[in-house]
Amino acid sequence: MTTPSASAALPEAQPASLPPIAYVLRFPEPHTHYVEVEATVPTGGRDAIELTMAVWTPGSYLVREYSRHVEDVRAEANGASLAVEKTAKNRWRVNAGGAPSVTVSYRVYGREMSVRTNWVEAGFALINGAPTFLTLADEAAPRPHEVRVELPDGWRTAISALPAASSAPNHFVAKDFDTLVDSPLVAGSPSVHEFTAAGRPHVLVNVGDDSMWDAERSVADLTKLVEAHAAFWKDVPYDRYVIFNVITEASGGLEHRDSTVLMTSRWKTRTRRAYVDWLSLVSHELFHVWNGKRLRPVELGPFEYGQENYTRSLWAVEGLTSYYGDLLAARAGVIGEDEYLGELASMIADLQATPGRLAQPVTEASFDAWIRYYRQDENTPNTTVSYYTKGAIVGLLLDLEIRRVSNDAVSLDDVMRAAYRQYSGATGFTSAQFRALVSEVAGHDLSGWLRNALDTTSELEYAPLAHVGLRVNIESTGAGGRAWLGLQLSRPATVKDEGGRLVVTQVRRGTPAWKAGVNVDDEIIALGGYRVRPDQWEARLAAFQPGETVPLLVARRERLLTLDVTLGAEPSRARLEPDPNASDDARRRRSGWLGNGS
Secondary structure (H helix, E strand, O other): OEOOOOOOOOOOOOOOOOOOEEEEEEOOOHHHOEEEEEEEEEOOOOOEEEEEOOOOEOOEOOOOOHHHHEEEEEEEEOOEEEOEEEEEOOEEEEEOOOOOEEEEEEEEEOEOOOOOOOEEOOOOEEEOOOOOOOEEOOOOOOOOEEEEEEOOOOOOEEEEOOOEOOOOOOEEEEOOHHHHHOOOEEEEOOEEEEEEEOOEEEEEEEEEOOOOOOHHHHHHHHHHHHHHHHHHHOOOOOOOEEEEEEEOOOOEEEEOOOEEEEEEOOOOOOOHHHHHHHHHHHHHHHHOOOEOOOEOEOOOOOOEOOOOOOOOOHHHHHHHHHHHHHHHHHHOOOOOHHHHHHHHHHHHHHHHOOHHHHOOOHHHHHHHHHOOOOOOOOOHHHHOOOOOHHHHHHHHHHHHHHHHHOOOOOOHHHHHHHHHHHHOOOOOEOHHHHHHHHHHHHOOOOHHHHHHHHHOOOOOOOHHHHHHOEEEEOOEOOOOOOEEOOOOOOOOOOEEEEOOEEEEOOOOOOOHHHHHOOOOOOEEEEEOOEEOOHHHHHHHHHOOOOOOEEEEEEEEOOEEEEEEEEOEEOEOOOEEEEOOOOOHHHHHHHHHHHHOOO
């Protein structure tokens, strides 16, 4: 179903004249994980109508078959039951018989704790649009949708970024289906913390157990983050913004036009490392308000909710957002310079430790998100690269390269703002348009630089880091280093302690383990003729020298096998570090880049 209305990335639509589809959500037994939906659907006097449900949700590029959780679809008009026939996996035909409207009822099971699905329990419900609402199929014009929530006993409120539909509580209106899909709601008794930033009202909604959560501290830092993002873009495109902070020991974040859903742990504000992770996530989702939700690739809107929507530009949607999410957190002062450089160092190390960077360009990783990113397995690091990670590093290097070739007259900041001005309207940008804009703003032809970084599997050139007095060390330790098999408990972890058994979880391409024929799920029993336990593994490897060939005893489906492994030299992790020989000018440029972007 293509809906040509505003979508999450399109401008405000004109007021629709079509009568709304009106939903009522009920939770008669929330402990059973069901929401009951009743929809009053205008028919236009047709003999039959076709209803449809989305199979994916914007921002999460995987067909999730939401209709598998829909049960007991019924319809009636004027007190009489109507025939309902399922015509496809996510479509239902209702014989309306010319009635002006029909009432459709169904139940939706919700017990998947993620930011893109539904969760219903005794204490609260998180309701996302795509996995919940049936709508009219194949409509040619935008139609408003209303949602009213009937709360069970003990629940206090329902909250959404949608505007109120009436003076009645828990009643919301969406100007079209795209807006409905893009506006999650929470029902229950959350802790609500209102604050003002950049001249707009914001709400932090803590859902779940927030007894250990430092709300005062997080609101203060959220205020700084919002101010930094608004200053970057020089625009605040929403009237009110809602941050759903679902404290359920899960993880993840999903952007929406005027809100975001985060999943986190009650302990995230208790240690600095964990809190920085949360701030980074929030900043990432905030940047999506502009990049992704309003500034977008042409392929991502209007959405086709019944099938995949392919684009090769997720490196820009997600990768550049990852770059700026952390950078703006540093500029806002909520994370320190050392913490920010540490985040960059971790991303660079992860990229350089991923064999898939040499197998797949980041533009192809974007295109293949639908079949690879959300369906990772033990071989994923060998065959693909993350458009989040590589996209962020490309953003870093591109930013510094633009600064270098323009003598610091402009930066990637200026590119993003120019793109926002030109392409955040109804059409979005093509890949060619975005790349051309980079060169135009830089005043220098960077088409070859972009082609190499985005469309090939060549190693990234880290030379632009020198412009701000940084360097990357990705040299091997050589033959004199520690023995290495490519199987380690530390990051990137490729073996695990499974109840005292040392089990292989990944075999990365090109490692000594790969060459020796080690398999995923092999249990390592002994090395060099002596039994080895998980807590002995790292020390046992250190007892050998690079270049030695030693027997590795493994159990594979309970059969004992001895593999001769030739140990390599442990490669050093790629390190991002200040260059001690950097000039004063380079240090000054670094301070400007991290401080205010200039």
